[in-house]
Amino acid sequence: MNEELLKLNKLCVDYKVKGGYLSAVKNVSFSINKGEIFAIVGESGCGKSTIAHSILHLLPEHNEVIKGNIYFKGSDINQFTEKQLEGIRGRDIGMIFQNPLDSLNPVYTTGFQVAEGIMLDNVSKIDAWNRVVQLFKDVKMPDAEKRAESYPHELSGGMRQRVMIAMMLARMPELLIADEPTTALDVTIEAQILNIIKELRDKHNTAVMLITHNFGLVAEVADMVAVMYAGEVVEQGTVYDIFDNPKHPYTTLLMKALPRKTKKEGRLQTIGGSVPRLTENKPGCRFENRCPYAMDVCKNQDPAEYNVTDSHTYSCHLGKEVK
Amino acid sequence: MSEPIIELNNLKKYFAINNGVLAKNSYVKAVDDVTLTVNKGEIMGLVGESGSGKTTLARVILNLTKPTDSHVTFDGVNLSKATRKEMKKFRTEVAVVFQDPASNLNPRDTVMGSITRPLILHGMSKKEADKKALEALEQVKMDSRYLNSYPHQLSGGQLQRIAIARALVLDPKVMILDEPTSALDISVQAQILNLLLDLQENLGLTYLVITHDLNVIRYISDRIAVMYLGKLVELGTTEEVIDNPKHPYTMGLMAASPILNPHERNREKHLMQGDPGSLINLPTGCHFHPRCPYATERCKKEVPKDIIFPDGHQVNCFLYDEKNKTTSEYTG
Numbered sequence: 001m002n003e004e005l006l007k008l009n010k011l012c013v014d015y016k017v018k019g020g021y022l023s024a025v026k027n028v029s030f031s032i033n034k035g036e037i038f039a040i041v042g043e044s045g046c047g048k049s050t051i052a053h054s055i056l057h058l059l060p061e062h063n064e065v066i067k068g069n070i071y072f073k074g075s076d077i078n079q080f081t082e083k084q085l086e087g088i089r090g091r092d093i094g095m096i097f098q099n100p101l102d103s104l105n106p107v108y109t110t111g112f113q114v115a116e117g118i119m120l121d122n123v124s125k126i127d128a129w130n131r132v133v134q135l136f137k138d139v140k141m142p143d144a145e146k147r148a149e150s151y152p153h154e155l156s157g158g159m160r161q162r163v164m165i166a167m168m169l170a171r172m173p174e175l176l177i178a179d180e181p182t183t184a185l186d187v188t189i190e191a192q193i194l195n196i197i198k199e200l201r202d203k204h205n206t207a208v209m210l211i212t213h214n215f216g217l218v219a220e221v222a223d224m225v226a227v228m229y230a231g232e233v234v235e236q237g238t239v240y241d242i243f244d245n246p247k248h249p250y251t252t253l254l255m256k257a258l259p260r261k262t263k264k265e266g267r268l269q270t271i272g273g274s275v276p277r278l279t280e281n282k283p284g285c286r287f288e289n290r291c292p293y294a295m296d297v298c299k300n301q302d303p304a305e306y307n308v309t310d311s312h313t314y315s316c317h318l319g320k321e322v323k
Numbered sequence: 324m325s326e327p328i329i330e331l332n333n334l335k336k337y338f339a340i341n342n343g344v345l346a347k348n349s350y351v352k353a354v355d356d357v358t359l360t361v362n363k364g365e366i367m368g369l370v371g372e373s374g375s376g377k378t379t380l381a382r383v384i385l386n387l388t389k390p391t392d393s394h395v396t397f398d399g400v401n402l403s404k405a406t407r408k409e410m411k412k413f414r415t416e417v418a419v420v421f422q423d424p425a426s427n428l429n430p431r432d433t434v435m436g437s438i439t440r441p442l443i444l445h446g447m448s449k450k451e452a453d454k455k456a457l458e459a460l461e462q463v464k465m466d467s468r469y470l471n472s473y474p475h476q477l478s479g480g481q482l483q484r485i486a487i488a489r490a491l492v493l494d495p496k497v498m499i500l501d502e503p504t505s506a507l508d509i510s511v512q513a514q515i516l517n518l519l520l521d522l523q524e525n526l527g528l529t530y531l532v533i534t535h536d537l538n539v540i541r542y543i544s545d546r547i548a549v550m551y552l553g554k555l556v557e558l559g560t561t562e563e564v565i566d567n568p569k570h571p572y573t574m575g576l577m578a579a580s581p582i583l584n585p586h587e588r589n590r591e592k593h594l595m596q597g598d599p600g601s602l603i604n605l606p607t608g609c610h611f612h613p614r615c616p617y618a619t620e621r622c623k624k625e626v627p628k629d630i631i632f633p634d635g636h637q638v639n640c641f642l643y644d645e646k647n648k649t650t651s652e653y654t655g
Contacts, residue, residue, distance in 0.1 A: 043508035186372040188595045191579035216581025220588050239585040257513035259542035260583045268513035
């Protein structure tokens, strides 16, 4: 169970922008074990999707600089050539995105698009089609046979996301990267899609990297959580560590900002200020300008990482005192 | 008793779909037979999945579209028969804030221009309007230095504050908030929710909040109305609807909605199967029967009636019908 599948070591992603670089992801390290649902959670613009896209080199070319190591089953795929990466995409690491309509080709039937991936492995057309219908049944698509012959615009949002999952399932990757997979869906459909993802993990021991801004999803399905703020992982641990015993001031404040009560029980916590510009690559804690506990040291020195337990770490200058 | 401000009686809004010259027209029953009263000073939450008719209902209340049958009564005035003068007054008394502030503010107009526009349209002088705009900006806790900014220079949270300020300038009695926080991050969402609650308490406003986020609705509202495919299926106080849902659809919605506590993840969940369904091919009888675990033959044929419990909790389901009602269970 505790077999390491993916390990990021000091991953940095800089985007080229007018007059310099924007540091979208800074020194991110974590590892995902087989059969684990690892959630990366954070507010918009914190770099969660950049991490997901940089793993498979899906970012717009020549526009970014990726530094650090991305170990997948022991080999550093950040050093891989495009050809080698093609062998990994889909087969070893599958991906599903937020808006399935953007990921599906409108002029081909959904069944054909799923079969295309299967036929890459030298499977005959008929076998591939039968496989597609079976996959559609696996993802609980109503009228699987009929839906395989439908075009994307004929399906509802939930069905389209099922097609994406079927496409990913067709090659049974060991790691699934799900980037906001249910954001565009209604809650009842969201719950169904989450169930399919959980089943996939339980049956095939697939590891899932779940990228989301929705703490509700994290509370429902994640085993491990990394909380991101302005391109950095500020805290990581098991889902219980993060919800029951948050240590970093950002996580602590966020937990109190979640609408978990009624208005009769008092107002929600808010976090003043806004995310700093990431173009200035200066040292110091990036949460400093909004942090109620900010000290002088926070302004000019990167915080070190502290362990609460083996699984629970956070990066904050307050750590010294806590320890 | 509390005083009603918005009254709907068997309100219907159908949209005709043209099936061609020879075919008979069919209808999309976006709002079907909705009876709902919003009282002065309360926050009414309206929940439902996409396509359940929530936004259409809001549009009918705002008089942006005419109801097919029945009418909206606002503060005792029947809007279908209102005079020009009454309509003008109505438009100052009801304000609306939409989901995506970026697309609702004129990109070529400054914050000041956007906020003062309704005032000038209602005949206020430029000078007075500017003064009023400053006050409104203060009410939404924004610095006056943003007055000359353009929407693209502001963040999502700031834009939503501007939209709220614009809604406030005419001193409305009622605000209709259509998904006011769904485009925002959690920390900003908390700021906007708190702001809305403060304004409501200080100014004695009435809110109709439309959202699909049950955590938000539980936090903010006094009463909750649940819609499914154009029908109002359940209505009650927040505590009643959240802790003691009666309609099978509300139960399913509660089960599907994520709870912000990992210790609750292994609770028993009865997930609803199937899609929310479409308003075009509506099922006969109770609209919910194809997804309902308790559906009987009767649900497929007859349309259920609203059943009102002594505590005011209202539900549209045969499960609680007189015939099925066991006295011990529902004496509440």
